[in-house]
Amino acid sequence: MSIQIHAFLCREDNIGALVHDPKTGACAAIDAPEEGPILKALEQTGWSLSDILVTHRHADHVAAIAPLKERFDCRVIAPLKAEDAVPDADMFVREGDFVQVGDLRADVWETPGHCDDHVSYWFAADRVIFAGDTIFTLGCGRLLEGTYPTFWASLQRIAALPEDARVYSGHDYTLSNGRFALAADPDNAALKERMKEAEAAKAEGRFLIPSMIGAEKATNPFLRADRPELARSVGKEGAPPVEVFQALREWKNRF
CATH class of the missing domain: 3.60.15.10 (Ribonuclease Z/Hydroxyacylglutathione hydrolase-like)
Known part of the structure; x- marks a missing residue:
């Protein structure tokens, strides 16, 4: 089985997305715009959050990182150039790096x-x-x-x-x-x-x-x-x- 993706609205017009590896059960949120819709999406899918992959530092993409990390103890991966703006990150990445969501x-x-x-x-x-x-x-x-x-x-x-x-x-x-x-x-x-x-x-x-x-x-x-x-x-x-x-x-x- 390959990647599974669930996309949904957050805030007024942000798009939230969950990426799931059915083989390992790992699941990443792409950015964290708003906690409530992400929790609802996790409930709907039955997936458990293991990672957050941050695309950039703007508030409407990182606002829910802290509560999600506290709730799930998930790993947060963010751009190295946004290091000062994403203090809850566990790993910083840049061009040429790769990340794993389970086996994905x-x-x-x-x-x-x-x-x-x-x-x-x-x-x-x-x-x-x-x-x-x-x-x-x-x-x-x-x-x-x-x-x-x-x-x-x-x-x-x-x-x-x-x-x-x-x-x-x-x-x-x-x-x-x-x-x-x-x-x-x-x-x-x-x-x-x-x-x-x-x-x-x-x-x-x-x-x-x-x-x-x-x-x-x-x-x-x-x-x-x-x-x-x-x-x-x-x-x-x-x-x-x-x-x-x-x-x-x-x-x-x-x-």
Whole structure:
């Protein structure tokens, strides 16, 4: 049996996720946005929390670490660059490291852009990446630290994953991201279909997370900054893709 994943809402729009190894019984929470929904998810699944894998230091991703650690005595793994902000961590990781959840292995990728300490966890054997606030369904995070070339490189690295790789992001901003995507890429037929799917999912109480890399490459404007139609939409015809990406992200900030 391979990886088992249970995703659920926390706070208003955070996405919580549990990763379970059915062979060993190990179970990791990806980030710890809110204790109550995580406890409910553990009860629903019957899994027992052994680990917390932190993607970055922001409060809405680490707020429930302390009570969960006290309750479960779980191991907390956090980015080395967030060492001062995650004092309850037992282990700090950086680019090139890997972590185990039971027999499941995740490679640690440093994916800065939203913030300098951001990491993603790539479970290569199962083709699943937990990308926090680096990439969202139909969108990407705000650049809060660092540079646009750094952020663009992080997104390009994720975009190079196999088309069928699943992406779990840290928030459900799909409808607002989709409205912006349609403004930036109005003639994209695949995007129009995805928005219909997103609206139907919302009406049914679902969300489009995980997303597939192939779908994101076809519909996410921030992964399509190398396309001439996106360059035209921001008045950057002929400019390098990173400049188009910057213009798109700054437009989205004002959208």
